[in-house]
Amino acid sequence: MDILAILGEVFQPDVMIALMLGLIVSIIMGALPGLSASMAVALLIPVTFGMSPVAGLVMLTGVYTGAVYGGSITAILLHTPGTPAAAATAIDGYELAKQGKGFKAIGVATICSVIGGAISALALMFLSPPLANIALKFGPLEYFFMALFGLTIIASLAGDSMAKGLMGGLFGLFLGIVGLDQMNGVPRFTFGMLALEGGISMVPAMIGMFSVSQVMIMTEEIRKGKAKLQENADNLLTGRFLPAWPEFKALIPTIVKSSIIGVFIGILPGAGADIGSWVAYNEAKRSSKHPEKFGKGAFEGIAASETANNAVTGGALIPLLTLGIPGSSVAAILLGGLMIQGMVPGYELFSVYAKTTYSIMFGYLLANILMGFVGYVISRQAVKLAKVPTTILAPIIVALSVVGSYSIQNSMFDVYIMGIFGLLAYFMRKAGFGTAPTILGVILASMLEANFRRTLILAKGNMLAYFFIRPISIVLALLVIGSLLLPIIVNKVKRKMNSDLKIEEDPENYVSGDID
């Protein structure tokens, strides 16, 4: 691969401007409690339409890592994680802020996020090509199981029960087949509406599900008088930004270990940045010489969770780019962004589109490095913005959702789709159904159905015999079964983490927590 050509692609003015804008917006959005990385990516996908694939996708991957990092700022200064991935950071971060080390805590979070993200970008560059080669051995049955695996693993982890999560996924698949049947052109469930023949537009549906539903949930909070965060953050933003060398040296083993944990958890489909940060935090506490300091203001705690949650982002992109399986719910949305740019995950990304793919990967590495500088400059302002009341934020989110949905095809029908899906997602979240699997289902539906029908033809009526002569399919089928058992393990981990943090569930305010 010609490195100079890749550098030439990345260091273009449009790519750099898109990257910087994406980082600034995402760090601020990540810092704002209630606005997640999923929402940041979904809202910014329409902006990338007019861009080149490199500029658009570098921006979106940068938004992913930037939003995850941004969550740490309010976690440390306001004890309110901007994103669920920063919940573990809040424990020690806020304690340090109260001790007058708030700015240094943000400094440690920034450096660790940069290192974790950069290591995961390198893992993405070096682990993806060999994995993509495996995809060459795949036939329709393998692709069917692959899509099914991606769906079951995210569906089984979302929602308040596995059944509801899976229902969310199947519902998404059903929505995904609305429109003309790709194999024979028969309209399905369009009820005479011409606009539906092209299918349900994916991006407006995503925007509605993640943004409008969130505004409706924010309204519940506003009604309870929770429109504003604490005002005392400025008093906590004290101390120097960078830790002294001996302090940083002591953190290196934690950073290395947490990076590996983060990348590994990111690769596991369905396990997002929140799980990565918790696992790394617990491991850091378990292996620390001073575990008693955890929870009372340990820099190690911040280092572990912040390194891991950003390391997850690159890890989650590995199965996404190589096999088309998103490693997290944000990666599922990124899959939509990838497809919109005409890029289909798999071997072709590393052969036909190799230059573009490696440029995106390098751009992602650069995004992680630049994130440190941008974070340093805007962390003070991000905290101020985090104090903007939700009463002002909510109308802006809706207005952005409308313009974002409309601008994709200049179509009012897409705006209607956005609105309908927003209302639907609100009730789904209130009822404990996962919304992330629904979106993934919409994205994967055509791939799943087409490969299923091709398999039926290839099997010539004997599906079972065809299945048993294909070892990769057997392994994938076992993985699908395994993915259905995963919630038991994850629930155990989460329950333990929640008891460590002493989080109590409020049944009246239940909202499906499947958003990174």
Add this chain to the structure above:
Amino acid sequence: MKKKVLHQDVYISIVLYIVLAFFLFASIKLPKDSAYFPIMLIAGLAILNTSVLVKGLNKTKEMGKEGTIVNAINWDTIKVPLLVFVFVVGYIVLFRLTNYYISTTVFMIALMKFYKVKSWKAIIVVTLIYNVFVYLGFSIGLKVPLF
């Protein structure tokens, strides 16, 4: 006498069965090849829906016993968010009838007033900055016809 309240999952399951039956009839009318996959999905949804219904009935019993389980979807909780959704619908209708900038200005001011934002200065500044941002980013930058 106290009215018996069912857990929300029971209502949701019943509605879903009706919706699934409707789509099953729609699927049966399709050519065989096109109907195969939707029918599989409907069957899967029906099986999972049964599990939700059974759990919902169990939760209903628990509700009666301890009162620790409450319905997250209740009129008191959802009425204001639904009203905000009505604002969104009005916004979309106005966008259709006028243009993005007029509808956005009306919507933002109306929703902020609904949320009881007191400062007119804040409302006007936020609305103005937002419109300028969209004009520069979408109308000029991305050439989206918003007028």
